[in-house]
Amino acid sequence: KAGVTQTPRYLIKTRGQQVTLSCSPISGHRSVSWYQQTPGQGLQFLFEYFSETQRNKGNFPGRFSGRQFSNSRSEMNVSTLELGDSALYLCASSLVGGLQLNYGYTFGSGTRLTVV
Amino acid sequence: QQQVKQSPQSLIVQKGGISIINCAYENTAFDYFPWYQQFPGKGPALLIAIRPDVSEKKEGRFTISFNKSAKQFSLHIMDSQPGDSATYFCAASSLANSGGSNYKLTFGKGTLLTVNP
Numbered sequence: 296k297a298g299v300t301q302t303p304r305y306l307i308k309t310r311g312q313q314v315t316l317s318c319s320p321i322s323g324h325r326s327v328s329w330y331q332q333t334p335g336q337g338l339q340f341l342f343e344y345f346s347e348t349q350r351n352k353g354n355f356p357g358r359f360s361g362r363q364f365s366n367s368r369s370e371m372n373v374s375t376l377e378l379g380d381s382a383l384y385l386c387a388s389s390l391v392g393g394l395q396l397n398y399g400y401t402f403g404s405g406t407r408l409t410v411v
Numbered sequence: 412q413q414q415v416k417q418s419p420q421s422l423i424v425q426k427g428g429i430s431i432i433n434c435a436y437e438n439t440a441f442d443y444f445p446w447y448q449q450f451p452g453k454g455p456a457l458l459i460a461i462r463p464d465v466s467e468k469k470e471g472r473f474t475i476s477f478n479k480s481a482k483q484f485s486l487h488i489m490d491s492q493p494g495d496s497a498t499y500f501c502a503a504s505s506l507a508n509s510g511g512s513n514y515k516l517t518f519g520k521g522t523l524l525t526v527n528p
Binding site: 299328330337338339340343351353385387399400401402403404405 | 445447452453454455456457460500502515516517518519520521
């Protein structure tokens with residue numbers, strides 16, 4: 296059974312550019328969440344999608360956006376990149392659209408974004 | 412506002428020893444407390460989770476102890492092995508009070524565990 300697939304694994308962008316990250320959840324999973332991981336702030340929630348609808352959003356500026364397609368694949372977009380956006384972006388999927396004891400989320404390996 | 416405080420930041424344990432990582436939370440609405448393990452280059456993986464209606468949960472060498480009154484919970488790794496060397500994150504979420512719409516995990520800052528052979 297394939298896990299959560301994130302592409303690309305590594306990305307280098309210049310300040311001011313925009314970037315799109317992709318996440319393919321485990322087959323059958325309908326919920327996809329995105330997290331930003333940095334050494335200073337740790338893991339921070341960006342947003343969560345279920346059945347193509349954004350249900351939850353974290354405290355990030357509007358430059359961060361996302362969407363989910365009918366096949367549950369999700370994309371995350373960051374516009375007008377800043378140096379501080381350099382981070383590991385993690386996608387997590389869930390079978391039933393939520394957190395359950397002993398189940399929780401399955402995370403992908405992430406996309407390492409470097410902004411120069 | 413850091414809602415989940417994790418300590419220590421790093422921990423070195425000898426093989427066979429007990430590793431203990433502590434977390435404290437502020438939001439009394441939290442009712443789901445998972446622990447995640449992350450190896451370099453990988454995403455976090457769920458290790459074990461607990462709800463506040465029990466004070467302890469054990470799975471193999473991993474045990475969560477939960478103190479609802481103190482708003483604290485901890486992870487104990489018994490007989491620690493070099494393969495356990497990783498970063499461990501505690502987390503919390505509110506499920507019961509969310510009406511089924513809150514799936515956000517609030518994470519601690521992580522503990523880098525090194526188990527020496």
